[in-house]
Amino acid sequence: PLKAKASLSNEDIMRYSRQLILPELGVQGQLNISKTSVLIVGCGGLGCPLAQYLAAAGIGHLGLLDYDEVELSNLHRQVLHGEDNLGQAKALSAACAVRRLNSTVECIPYHLQLSSENALQLIQQYDIVADCSDNVPTRYLVNDACVLSGKPLVSASALRMEGQLAVYNYHGGPCYRCLYPVPPPPETVTNCSDGGVLGVVPGIMGCFQALEVLKIASGQGSSCGQQLVIFDAQDARFRCIKLRPRQAGCVVCGENPSITHLADYESFCGSAATDKCRKLNL
Amino acid sequence: PLKAKASLSNEDIMRYSRQLILPELGVQGQLNISKTSVLIVGCGGLGCPLAQYLAAAGIGHLGLLDYDEVELSNLHRQVLHGEDNLGQAKALSAACAVRRLNSTVECIPYHLQLSSENALQLIQQYDIVADCSDNVPTRYLVNDACVLSGKPLVSASALRMEGQLAVYNYHGGPCYRCLYPVPPPPETVTNCSDGGVLGVVPGIMGCFQALEVLKIASGQGSSCGQQLVIFDAQDARFRCIKLRPRQAGCVVCGENPSITHLADYESFCGSAATDKCRKLNL
Amino acid sequence: MAAPITIHLEFGGGAELLFSGVKKHHMTLPSQSQPWDMKQLLVWIQQNLLKERPELFVQGDSVRPGILVLINDADWELLGELDYQLQDKDNIVFISTLHGG
Amino acid sequence: MAAPITIHLEFGGGAELLFSGVKKHHMTLPSQSQPWDMKQLLVWIQQNLLKERPELFVQGDSVRPGILVLINDADWELLGELDYQLQDKDNIVFISTLHGG
Numbered sequence: 001p002l003k004a005k006a007s008l009s010n011e012d013i014m015r016y017s018r019q020l021i022l023p024e025l026g027v028q029g030q031l032n033i034s035k036t037s038v039l040i041v042g043c044g045g046l047g048c049p050l051a052q053y054l055a056a057a058g059i060g061h062l063g064l065l066d067y068d069e070v071e072l073s074n075l076h077r078q079v080l081h082g083e084d085n086l087g088q089a090k091a092l093s094a095a096c097a098v099r100r101l102n103s104t105v106e107c108i109p110y111h112l113q114l115s116s117e118n119a120l121q122l123i124q125q126y127d128i129v130a131d132c133s134d135n136v137p138t139r140y141l142v143n144d145a146c147v148l149s150g151k152p153l154v155s156a157s158a159l160r161m162e163g164q165l166a167v168y169n170y171h172g173g174p175c176y177r178c179l180y181p182v183p184p185p186p187e188t189v190t191n192c193s194d195g196g197v198l199g200v201v202p203g204i205m206g207c208f209q210a211l212e213v214l215k216i217a218s219g220q221g222s223s224c225g226q227q228l229v230i231f232d233a234q235d236a237r238f239r240c241i242k243l244r245p246r247q248a249g250c251v252v253c254g255e256n257p258s259i260t261h262l263a264d265y266e267s268f269c270g271s272a273a274t275d276k277c278r279k280l281n282l
Numbered sequence: 283p284l285k286a287k288a289s290l291s292n293e294d295i296m297r298y299s300r301q302l303i304l305p306e307l308g309v310q311g312q313l314n315i316s317k318t319s320v321l322i323v324g325c326g327g328l329g330c331p332l333a334q335y336l337a338a339a340g341i342g343h344l345g346l347l348d349y350d351e352v353e354l355s356n357l358h359r360q361v362l363h364g365e366d367n368l369g370q371a372k373a374l375s376a377a378c379a380v381r382r383l384n385s386t387v388e389c390i391p392y393h394l395q396l397s398s399e400n401a402l403q404l405i406q407q408y409d410i411v412a413d414c415s416d417n418v419p420t421r422y423l424v425n426d427a428c429v430l431s432g433k434p435l436v437s438a439s440a441l442r443m444e445g446q447l448a449v450y451n452y453h454g455g456p457c458y459r460c461l462y463p464v465p466p467p468p469e470t471v472t473n474c475s476d477g478g479v480l481g482v483v484p485g486i487m488g489c490f491q492a493l494e495v496l497k498i499a500s501g502q503g504s505s506c507g508q509q510l511v512i513f514d515a516q517d518a519r520f521r522c523i524k525l526r527p528r529q530a531g532c533v534v535c536g537e538n539p540s541i542t543h544l545a546d547y548e549s550f551c552g553s554a555a556t557d558k559c560r561k562l563n564l
Numbered sequence: 565m566a567a568p569i570t571i572h573l574e575f576g577g578g579a580e581l582l583f584s585g586v587k588k589h590h591m592t593l594p595s596q597s598q599p600w601d602m603k604q605l606l607v608w609i610q611q612n613l614l615k616e617r618p619e620l621f622v623q624g625d626s627v628r629p630g631i632l633v634l635i636n637d638a639d640w641e642l643l644g645e646l647d648y649q650l651q652d653k654d655n656i657v658f659i660s661t662l663h664g665g
Numbered sequence: 666m667a668a669p670i671t672i673h674l675e676f677g678g679g680a681e682l683l684f685s686g687v688k689k690h691h692m693t694l695p696s697q698s699q700p701w702d703m704k705q706l707l708v709w710i711q712q713n714l715l716k717e718r719p720e721l722f723v724q725g726d727s728v729r730p731g732i733l734v735l736i737n738d739a740d741w742e743l744l745g746e747l748d749y750q751l752q753d754k755d756n757i758v759f760i761s762t763l764h765g766g
């Protein structure tokens with residue numbers, strides 16, 4: 001947590017003037033944003049536009065986590081990385097791009113894999129977590145760590161020409177496990193390497209994540225707490241789904257949780273915490 | 283118009299592999315994208331994400347038009363420009379950023395104001411036009427020039443926490459004038475300087491424009507030809523509106539058009555082709 | 565006599581600023597001898613909801629240029645514009661065109 | 666006897682790939698003595714639409730983990746899941762959870 005800014009500098013007022021005048025935001029909303037810290041798990045197709053718009057909007061502190069390096073096949077959607085960054089750690093490349101945009105944002109790159117060992121210690125330092133990962137074990141890991149540390153989780157995903165978004169563990173709403181108590185059979189999971197993805201689809205979903213993070217950070221609040229937004233890029237159609245409430249029987253956020261510390265998510269899900277291995281195309 | 287590529291290079295196949303494998307796109311769709319030229323009118327809050335995702339996806343040729351220079355108050359939403367670009371022409375700054383991302387895209391910056399004198403000559407050189415402008419006269423000018431040169435117009439706008447998107451003059455559908463035959467009274471028009479805008483709202487709308495441009499360029503086709511998409515960021519709600527068909531009485535695209543060349547759009551609209559002057563807040 | 569009908573009114577794109585910033589209004593239109601049409605609805609809105617500056621909303625007997633009217637998620641031009649007869653539970657949206665970018 | 670009902674079925678998030686890539690299906694369910702419920706619908710889908718690899722869609726008498734069922738744009742958990750009784754013109758969506766980023 002950052003120490004609260006008491007007021008905006010003249011430069012802040014100039015830079016953020018177009019959003020300061022919004023009645024939904026105002027000076028107090030901007031101050032709230034400037035003292036919020038956000039951890040972005042994954043600096044890929046979702047994390048890039050998310051980091052970009054959070055930094056542009058003046059978020060206080062940004063943690064950028066990714067274990068991977070920039071490859072040529074990333075560039076069609078991971079727009080913070082350029083051709084000069086090929087081979088670099090994504091977390092570092094993203095941090096450089098963010099600094100070009102807004103040097104007043106405190107930005108910490110983490111070139112590592114989120115794991116049961118480091119997740120709680122990391123997530124506890126942030127106010128809001130954004131799941132921009134690309135695999136099932138990481139999604140359960142991030143969820144459980146957010147529930148155990150009481151952080152709202154703004155989660156998005158994209159594949160082929162579709163996207164999904166929800167805000168979990170927020171204002172008494174459900175967590176990821178409330179919705180998906182049992183992980184999908186590994187042979188039914190498709191990742192972007194296998195199934196492909198049109199780059200601008202995670203672009204839209206990552207921007208959407210930025211919107212919900214900013215609404216939470218500014219104090220307006222997210223409207224996606226018990227909702228799932230599903231996007232079909234082919235029909236250009238969004239759909240808003242009303243979700244179940246928090247489940248009393250949820251093993252992590254329910255009344256008698258059996259999960260009280262982080263365990264082995266790769267064996268729980270039967271798959272690796274990376275999108276690099278090949279699976280059945282479904 | 284670009285000469286058609288006969289095939290993809292090995293580097294192209296690597297770079298675009300994640301979208302090449304989409305059945306909706308495929309090698310032919312990627313080849314189609316690589317031979318398409320797009321003119322982006324306005325390198326601001328909409329034009330930045332649009333240029334970014336078109337370049338990332340491998341669009342053949344990008345025209346980047348803006349008369350303006352980068353100011354500090356732009357940076358909260360105009361994410362192709364960084365702090366080092368303050369004072370630079372937006373068209374040039376955007377072109378540099380695009381080249382960092384994808385040097386294989388032919389990119390031409392136009393540091394000028396679109397006008398009745400230059401619009402047709404410019405637009406004729408492109409396959410698709412994207413209206414990312416910020417004022418009423420330019421929106422009518424771009425529309426009429428697109429109708430007169432037979433180009434599809436992917437148009438978006440954003441203000442405060444709302445956005446709108448439509449594809450005009452496409453597959454026999456309506457043009458902007460079919461919908462809005464009479465310009466709004468100048469005192470009812472609010473621009474982003476006056477009304478403000480949350481930066482990620484044009485971010486989402488510009489990405490959406492990129493999606494529809496790519497669907498047209500690849501050969502899939504847009505689903506927004508006779509539709510208006512309206513986005514409310516506060517409720518996180520998109521709405522798809524069925525629009526009227528092309529109007530037989532439209533003065534520019536109708537059966538007996540009275541507009542056969544471009545005239546004076548500032549006097550037609552009673553306002554200047556810039557968002558810089560102050561108007562009533564509505 | 566036509567029975568009273570309830571309609572869902574929405575204003576957006578800035579048009580809500582003429583209605584104290586309230587975007588959504590659930591309204592009951594009183595019973596009258598003829599069915600309600602859009603022309604009468606515009607008059608009713610002026611008299612009952614629009615407290616000031618009507619010229620920013622209406623022009624003559626229709627909406628001012630730059631406001632699009634949607635009836636149940638369709639452009640009102642497809643449904644007869646001013647002559648459309650309102651049905652119970654109709655959703656009517658008045659949306660200002662945005663020009664910013 | 667309950668009369669035949671028509672329903673609108675949709676598959677998304679990849680689930681449509683089990684149904685020849687077709688996302689939208691307008692279906693008429695034949696009349697039967699009891700009203701149709703979701704449990705019966707799943708059996709009917711397996712017998713009439715799902716030509717191969719049923720294990721990628723169902724598990725036991727419900728859908729497999731990772732598929733979310735939506736009834737008229739609401740999570741089926743809010744509506745009784747397998748016991749929900751289908752109404753004429755219901756919209757039922759089966760959507761695979763996405764994990765890519």
Ligand SMILES: [Zn+2]
Binds near residue numbers: 253
């Ligand atoms: Zn839970």
Ligand SMILES: [Zn+2]
Binds near residue numbers: 534
């Ligand atoms: Zn027209």
